[in-house]
Amino acid sequence: MRQITLRQVPENIDILIRVMSKKQNKSINKTIIALLEKALGLRDNSNKKRDLSKLAGTWDKSQSEEFIKNTAMFDKIDREIWE
Numbered sequence: 669m670r671q672i673t674l675r676q677v678p679e680n681i682d683i684l685i686r687v688m689s690k691k692q693n694k695s696i697n698k699t700i701i702a703l704l705e706k707a708l709g710l711r712d713n714s715n716k717k718r719d720l721s722k723l724a725g726t727w728d729k730s731q732s733e734e735f736i737k738n739t740a741m742f743d744k745i746d747r748e749i750w751e
Contacts, residue, residue, distance in 0.1 A: 689699035
């Protein structure tokens with residue numbers, strides 16, 4: 669395998685890579701390779717979801733209550749239309 673030397677890495681990128689590698693319990697080298705694979709479309713994303721599941725449960729109680737209040741009118745049945 670070949671080696672690449674990367675110079676002048678911005679401090680914010682360096683910090684994020686180090687934090688990511690520590691969280692994933694991987695070496696910095698493996699973390700950077702995984703990031704490159706993902707960026708280049710080489711990583712298998714077979715479990716990639718194409719729905720809104722990552723947004724589920726993100727509202728707090730007050731936001732949920734506000735949504736229910738603001739959409740309550742859609743639960744009413746217009747009797748004239750359905751007769």
